[in-house]
Amino acid sequence: MGEQTTVPSMTDLAAALGVRIRDPEPPASEFFPSRAGCRLHAYDWGGTGPAVLLLHGGGLTSHTWDFVCLGLRGAARLVALDLRGHGDSDRSEDYRIAAMAEDVIAAADHLGFGRVGLVGMSLGGVVAAHVADTHPGRVERLVLVDVAPGVDFESGARVREFMAGLGPVAELDVVVDAALRVNPRAHRASVAYRMSTLFRRGADGGWMPKNDPRPPDFPAILAAIEQLPLRLGRLPVLLVRGGRSRVLPQSTAERLVGRLPDGGLVVVPDAGHNVQEDNPAALIAALRTFLTR
Numbered sequence: 639m640g641e642q643t644t645v646p647s648m649t650d651l652a653a654a655l656g657v658r659i660r661d662p663e664p665p666a667s668e669f670f671p672s673r674a675g676c677r678l679h680a681y682d683w684g685g686t687g688p689a690v691l692l693l694h695g696g697g698l699t700s701h702t703w704d705f706v707c708l709g710l711r712g713a714a715r716l717v718a719l720d721l722r723g724h725g726d727s728d729r730s731e732d733y734r735i736a737a738m739a740e741d742v743i744a745a746a747d748h749l750g751f752g753r754v755g756l757v758g759m760s761l762g763g764v765v766a767a768h769v770a771d772t773h774p775g776r777v778e779r780l781v782l783v784d785v786a787p788g789v790d791f792e793s794g795a796r797v798r799e800f801m802a803g804l805g806p807v808a809e810l811d812v813v814v815d816a817a818l819r820v821n822p823r824a825h826r827a828s829v830a831y832r833m834s835t836l837f838r839r840g841a842d843g844g845w846m847p848k849n850d851p852r853p854p855d856f857p858a859i860l861a862a863i864e865q866l867p868l869r870l871g872r873l874p875v876l877l878v879r880g881g882r883s884r885v886l887p888q889s890t891a892e893r894l895v896g897r898l899p900d901g902g903l904v905v906v907p908d909a910g911h912n913v914q915e916d917n918p919a920a921l922i923a924a925l926r927t928f929l930t931r
Contacts, residue, residue, distance in 0.1 A: 643811050643830045648704050651831050656919035657709040665707065665718070670748040672722070672741045679726035680745055683707045683716040688778065690755040690929055691742060692718040693762025695783075695912070696854055697801040699725030701835035702759070705918035706925065713926050714755070719745055721765065723850035725835075733855065735862045739768040746776060755929050759783035759914060760885075761854075764862045771869035779874040781928060783921075784886045784911050786877060786894035787864045791856070793884035794911070796820050804847045810834060813845070828915060867897045874900045876928045880909035880916060902928070 646654075649662045665681035672678050681700050692703045700718035707716045720727040721738050730737070742765060746754055755778050758766030763782040770777040800820045807813055813833045818824060837845040875898050879891045888905070895901040904924040909916035 643814050643826065645810070645830045645834045646827045648831070649708065651827060652705040652708045652918065654827070655705055655917070657705050657922065658919075659708050661711050662708070667726075668717075668748075669726075670745065672744045674730075674732070674737065674740070676722050676730050676741070677728045678722065678741055678745065679720040681707075681718045682749070683711055683718070685711050685713070685715050687712070687714040688755055688929060689746075689749070689751040689753075690714045690716050690757060691745060691751075692716065693721065693742065693756065693758040693765055694718070694724065695760030695762055696859070697724075697798075697836075697849060698759075698832075698912075699835055699848065701725070702832070702912065702914055703757075704835075706914050706922055709918060709922040710925055710929075714929055715751075717745065717749060721762065723852075725848055729850040733850075735764055735768050735858070736772070738765045739772060742766070742769045743773055743776065752776070753778045755779050755781070757781040757783065757925065757929075758785075760785050760911065761859060764859060764866070767866050767869040768862070770873055771871070774871065774873075777873060779876075779929065780870065781876045781878060781925060782866070783878045783913050784880050784883050785863060785866075786886055786890055787866055788887075788890040788893065789860075789863060789885050790887060790890075791860060791885075802851075802853060804836070804849075804851070806840065806844055806846050807837075808844045810837065810845050813837070832915065867894065870898060870901075872899045874928075875902070876924070877901065877903050878913055878921060878924060879903065879905050880911055880913040881905050881907040882909065883911045883913075885911045 756766035
């Protein structure tokens, strides 16, 4: 095993990543039922301003938005959801995009939101677009983070293989070390924080993955990505690309924005696919401008 890891606090790591924190209070944990009876979980960051729901990517959880919510708090009413099968939401036999989209509407209903802004990263962006298409009266504007038709699916093969291999471990360092072998450029503290949110302590003191270990239906997800332009209509859309993302090449991002009547593109420097964790400060600036304009 490599060096011993101390998991940094959310606020310490956010500050180290350049996030300006006005209110360090942790969010409220909320549970509520989906329309299909699946128990869902979200972190409610409170605040005033336009209602915004944030949707994470596949294999992640609502905690991926922690740093962004700390910095954006006060500019919007922020709630980060755990998609079904992820984080503290229930696992399910139905992981269709349409089913997850209905969960988003259930969350909005539970929170008393009418029209909302949606911010979706990767899989979360696909779900957000489906919500916008099937419930156009409920969506004010939409942010897609590092997802568009023509994504380089193969570039994420090593990460998908790593995520598929996650299982119970005695010490979190085992997973942190393995993750750093997949991405040696990553910061150990950031990886440790992420892994601490993807696992929970078992009764024996070991660590158990939170997310459903069954593999996603990648062909269905890729097919849904190709349908994104058809689902976005005339909605104001901001596409955010990580400047060093291999998943979403610059030309691919530009092609999607060129097809949207009200689309814009922001490239976040020093960020890969997980823009919200790699450079949250720059993403916060882009979101503040777009969501509150």
